[in-house]
Structure formats: C-alpha cells, structure tokens
Amino acid sequence: MAGNKLNIEGVMLFEQPFTRVPYENYRKVFRTSQKQIEKELSAVQLSASDLLKKSQTAGSERKADDSVKAIDAMIARIETLKRKLSDLHDSTGHPTLTVLRERTQHLAAVEALQNEADPEFSRWADTRLDRWLVDWSLRTGREGTARQITQDRGIEKLVDIELFTEIRRIEEALKRRSCTEALAWCSENKAALRKIKNPLEFELRFQEFIELARALKQDDAIAYQKKYLLGWQDTHLPQITQASALLAVPPARAFGPYKWLYDPLRWTTLVESFRLSIYNLSTLPTEPLLHLGMYAGLASLKLPACYNHETKNADCPVCDPSLGHLATDVPFSHHVNSTIVCRLTGRIIDENNSPLAFPASGQIYSREALEDMAAKNDGIVTCPRSNERIPFEDLRKVYIS
Ligand SMILES: [Zn+2]
Structure with missing residues (x-):
C-alpha cells in the first residue's frame, strides 16, 4: 500500500499542550532558582560593601578578625545556596528536563516519518492513542484507569498525571469552600496568569x-x-x-x-x-484530546443518513448512537464523489463491488453481500428491508453516474 504523505502540521496541531505542560513546570523551577540566587547574592553584596566601608576607616587587629568572620559568613551563604539549588535540580529540575527531552524526541520521531503507511507511524499513533486515553481518563475522574494504562504502556513521561492530581486536590479544597489552595496556585503562577x-x-x-x-x-x-x-x-x-x-x-x-x-x-x-x-x-483544550481527535475522524464520515433511523449502517461509527452524539456539532463530510456503502457488509460499493437492486422495492446492496447470501440460500436472495425474495439472477444492475 502506497499510503498518504504524512500531514505533520495536522499531527502537531494537537501537540502544543504536550510540550507546554513540562515547559511550564520547568519555568517554575527556573523562577524559584532565580529568586534564591537574587536573594543570596544581594545579601552577599551588601556584606561586601559593608566590609569595604569598614576597611576604609582606620584599621585595627580586631577589625581584621571581624572581616574574616564576615567573609566566612558570606562563603557559608553561597555554599547553602549551592546546596539548595542542587537539591532543587535533583528533585524537580532534572526530572522535568527529562520529561521535556523525552517529549521533544517523541515529536521529532514523527517528524522524521514521511508516509502514513510507515509501520513506525502506526506505532507512534498507538502511543498517541494511549496518551489520549490517559488524558480522557484523567479528565473524567478515572485516575486508577489512567495510572494503569500509563504503567502498562510505560508512558510515564508522556502523560500529565501529576497535573491532574493537582487539579483534583485544589478542586476538592474549593468544594470544601477553601480558597487557600487555589490562591497558592495563583501565586505560583502569578506572572503567567x-x-x-x-x-x-x-x-x-x-x-x-x-x-x-x-x-x-x-x-x-x-x-x-x-x-x-x-x-x-x-x-x-x-x-x-x-x-x-x-x-x-x-x-x-x-x-x-x-x-x-x-x-x-x-x-x-x-x-x-x-x-x-x-x-x-497549559494550553490544554477544555475537551479531552481524544474527542478532538475523534471529531476530525467523525467529520470525514458524517452523513445526514447517520441520523435517520431508516438509513443507519451497522458499520458506520457515526451511526452508533454514542459516537453520533459526539459528532452532533461536527460538520457533515463533503465527498467530492459520493461514496455508497453497502448496508449489509459496510463495504464501499464501487466498480469492483458493484451495486445490485431488488427490482420491486428498489433496495440496493453490494454484489459481494448478495452473492454471499445467494450462496447460502440456494441462489435465493431476500431484501432485509422489504422482504422481497427473488433468485439472484433477477437482481437489477445499477450504474453509478
Ligand atoms: Zn453513518
């Protein structure tokens, strides 16, 4: 199969939050480090200029002792700062960077692919589906399911379970009528908000x-x-x-x-x-990513017939009541050449699988379906809608114009 050229831009449209969430997390780590550095360095600068002033006034042995003490204090300050920064890097900075790196690699991998038929792409898309299922589970309060999928697929670094744990914690506080947790979150993200x-x-x-x-x-x-x-x-x-x-x-x-x-x-x-x-x-959409992905697919399949009880097709996803509901606001597909789908087999009716009509009722099905039916019923075919029973040979050929 030749397959289509991979639409990278289309794929990337969904991926902004994928890198944005760890980016925001790292931004917080960076801000915290920056604040600590500023605080400690300005303190050190203050003691340094203080020391300079004292040295310029007439000196004595006692003053030298004080100076050594002051310099020791400055060194201790910087050493504490160094330890704090290193702890912050180990506990939060490094893990966040690892997530960011792994996600960038995940996106780079799909960018390198040319063709939808590439088996690498279907593996990549499977992982994306797993990510979307985790996102859907987290948004609908199924944290256990989300953790299970994550663990089974080994995609810990590609999903945002912690973000949703934080959301739940803060929302539960609001439900208990406490603003404290949400206000703390606002203060952590003050500049961005x-x-x-x-x-x-x-x-x-x-x-x-x-x-x-x-x-x-x-x-x-x-x-x-x-x-x-x-x-x-x-x-x-x-x-x-x-x-x-x-x-x-x-x-x-x-x-x-x-x-x-x-x-x-x-x-x-x-x-x-x-x-x-x-x-x-976090540039996360308000709806689950899985729904957004499905809208795109549903829009390419949705036909007015999907919402008519008479014309529903068992193999059409949009005809399914729950998926059809999801597709309510999605536009109808525009087929340049309309596609006829057999209601018996769900397969496309075209020149390789030509349409045949029951002469009295005018109901149309695919040749494949009717041949199969005839083979099982001694050459007799029955229309499931009109109950018209005739020998296979009496079916009328229909030409698609
Ligand atoms: Zn349908």
Missing part, C-alpha cells in the same frame, strides 16, 4: 470577602477589601463597588444581585473557573 489577563485570583479573593460578609465580620471584611480587592480597581471596579454595598446587606435580607453573591453555587462556578485557568495556562 497576569500575562493572559486571567481574573481567577480576583474571583477567589472576592469569594473570601463574601464569606466574611456572610459571617457578619464587617471589620475583617473592610480590612480584607483594602488589602486584597482594591488593587484590582482598574479592571474590577463594579465588583469592588458591589462588595462595599454587600456589607450593608446581610445574607438574611439579600435580594437581587446580592442574593447571587451569597449563593453557594458560586463555589461550583469557582471550580469551573479554576479548571479553565489551569487548562488555559
């Missing part, structure tokens, strides 16, 4: 404010508003104004928009906002 203008942190702060208002802790609420909400004035002034007004409306007398602010359903909205934010940051 600001860059994409993500308002999750404000939403969480606002909720904490609402909880203080609910508990009638007016003073605490005012202090909280000053500390955490006022900084968002440029983008969230209406909500901040609403927050001030909320203090005059206790939960028991809440009406209109204030009733909604006290609504416990807001916590469910926060869970959704959090999930959207973390997906957004």
